[in-house]
Amino acid sequence: MSKLSINRDTKLCMSLSGRPGNFGTRFQNYLYDELNLDFVYKAFTTTDLPAAIGGIRALNIRGCAVSMPFKEACIPLVDELDPSAAAIGSVNTIVNDDGHLHAYNTDYIAIERLIERHAIDEGTRFVLLGSGGMAKAVASAMRDKGLANGTIVARNAEAGQALATSCGYDWRPKLDFEPAMLVNVTPIGMAGGPEADSLAFSARTVAAASIVIDVVALPPETPLIRLARELGKTVITGAEVIVLQGLEQFVLYTGVRPDDALLARAAAFALG
Incomplete structure (x- = not known):
């Protein structure tokens, strides 16, 4: 070098x-x-x-x-x-x-390219957990790539509803069904955080899904990604x-x- x-x-x-x-x-x-x-x-x-x-x-x-x-x-x-x-x-x-x-916003650009790279079908029903700035980038990229069947789940009702409305998605305060794709855009699983060892979604929900996306980059293998790999799911990591x-x-x-x-x-x- x-x-x-x-x-x-x-x-x-x-x-x-x-x-x-x-x-x-x-x-x-x-x-x-x-x-x-x-x-x-x-x-x-x-x-x-x-x-x-x-x-x-x-x-x-x-x-x-x-x-x-x-x-x-x-x-x-x-x-x-x-x-x-x-x-x-x-x-x-x-x-x-x-x-x-x-x-x-290169977060938005990255998500668009990952959707293309993994050939995610427009009809895929998904849940996005989170409502912050990164959640806006992910949800907007999915909307603009034609993924219309989405639900925003967020603890912050005001932010969650606003994000859902802006993207044409539904909002729910908690997840009460089992979608085909799970998207974590919260700090759950982040190294050094208070929920570093936690799953963003229940093991049952992960087992029912086909695709799991976790935007937490450190560690690259979060508890959610590790479980999804063990279950043979398609994964997109925060490292990507x-x-x-x-x-x-x-x-x-x-x-x-x-x-x-x-x-x-x-x-x-x-x-x-």
């Missing part, structure tokens, strides 16, 4: 998150090094979002990944919304072109989602698309 020295021309990319992690830093910097690109990536948090976004513009920072709780709050602070962000009112990527801040959305961010920042072999190595390094 070649390593360029940081210099005055090095382009900075960054992330803003309430709880910064290491995936983006490891993934992006690995690709910069492998491709000999004069970029560097650093994770940040902030207590002053307008000042942070203003800093991106003022310091000519090339790109910024945006995570919770900033995905919606940053919208009035950018100049332009890509359709991927405008469709759902949620941003996870900002690209700075000479002071013009263009916002995207985070790698694809990170890839699209990398392309937006650099204009370079790594080949599949390099992408696999970067993913293994970042998730390892």
Whole structure:
């Protein structure tokens, strides 16, 4: 791996998150090094979002990944919304072109591509658990790929009903039937969280399903994914989602698309 020295021309990319992690830093910097690109990536948090976004513009920072709780709050602070962000009112990527801040949602793009890759049938009846910013991206991508038979299950009734209405889906406070596809878009199963060892859906519900999607990326094998694999279900993991959305961010920042072999190595390094 070649390593360029940081210099005055090095382009900075960054992330803003309430709880910064290491995936983006490891993934992006690995690709910069492998491709000999004069970029560097650093994770940040902030207590002053307008000042942070203003800093991106003022310091000519090339790109910024945006995570919770900033995905919606940053919208009035950018100049332009890509359709991927405008469709759902949620941003996870900002690209700075000479002071013009263009916002995207690569979570949405990743889900669309995974639906295509796994050839999920439009008629599949599914339940999506969750109602936050990532849930908006997943539900909207499914809607726009023609999956019309969906139900949103969310503890937050107001947010759950709003998401269901915006996508043309039903809302229920709890799951009381057994759909063909299960989609977890909550922190249940996340490493280090209070429900790290919990299943997002009951074992009986998982057994009745054909497809299980869990957007929790760390660990890549959540309790839900492990059970689904044991039962022989088709699975889409959060690791697949985070790698694809990170890839699209990398392309937006650099204009370079790594080949599949390099992408696999970067993913293994970042998730390892």
